[in-house]
Amino acid sequence: MSAYDVFEQTWSSPMPFLFQRRFGTEDRPLTRSYIRECLVATSQSAQITAADQPLEWRPHDFRRIFVTDAIRSGPPPHIAAKICGHSTVDTTMGYAAIYPEDVIAHHRAFIARWWAERPREEYRDLTTGEWDDFLAHFELRKVVLGTCARDHGTPCAHENACVRCPLLRVDPDQMPRLEEIHANLVERLEEAKEQGWLGEVIVIETTMAAAAQKLEAMRTRTAQQTVTHLGMPNLRSALGRSSTDT
Known part of the structure; x- marks a missing residue:
């Protein structure tokens, strides 16, 4: 069945509407006016009033x-x-x-x-050992290129191959170092191809792709944080006056 939208003034495509009522020999979707009539009838039957006036529901x-x-x-x-x-x-x-x-x-x-x-055991006080392990976790997250975002208590899934890890948060100051790593990977890739080390080629290509992605993200972030100095406006020039005008 279809329903008419009084706001859009269009008929909907045929669909099985959730709320229907029997009208004559056919089922029809509930309309806004019918629901309003039901609410009015219910309020009158229940004798609901507000400030001694019949309460109107919508x-x-x-x-x-x-x-x-x-x-x-x-x-x-x-x-x-x-x-x-x-x-x-x-x-x-x-x-x-x-x-x-x-x-x-x-x-x-x-x-x-x-x-x-x-x-209740979830609210017990931490032991000294547990607290020391928690603090040590954040010390171990500090790596050469930035910070590891690995959750507490989780092992390193990439065996400390941080360049390939999506959890590495690269420090923008370390961009030159990452560029050197990427350049070194290019040289290693050429050597691996010459020597026919196909397994090494796959590993290097994967690391190069990750490094290139992180470099692009760092350049984008650096460009967004660039501050442009607009200088001080010259109000006299804007008003068509010179410094000699009185």
Whole structure:
């Protein structure tokens, strides 16, 4: 079946709509006007009033109710924003009929409940050995070309071949060193091809590709961080006046 979009003023392509109703001898998708009529009839039947006036419901009101209940339950506003498809959290907070102080209080209560449900051993104090291992991990991440972004407790998957590792964060000051490594790899590749070391050729080519990729990324990052000095504007020239004008 097809549905008519009152905003776009077009008919949709035939599709199995999730919400349908029986109309005569055929099934039709629910329209905005039909949903509004159902809400009005429900409000009148339940005798819901606001300021002694019959309360008028709109489908969009349920979106506000959902956001309010979601934030009151504890999750942070950005989670509700993600669920609702909002591009900014400010839009979500406009939907929530609560004050920011309430948001903070409910979120803290949510965190407290979450901590209470976690195994207690996860919150024990670290031993001296564990803390020393943690600090030593960050010392071992320092390499010649920069810093290794490998997670704590994970082994090196590339056997310290840092040029080929995607986790290497190259220091821009080490670009000349990386260029020397790349040039050396070119010489080694020529020698490997002359000697017929096919296995070595594959390894060198892989390392060269990784080095070239890192060099390109470093050049792009350096170009983006370049500061252009625009100088001081000459207001007299801009106004058509010289220093001798009075």
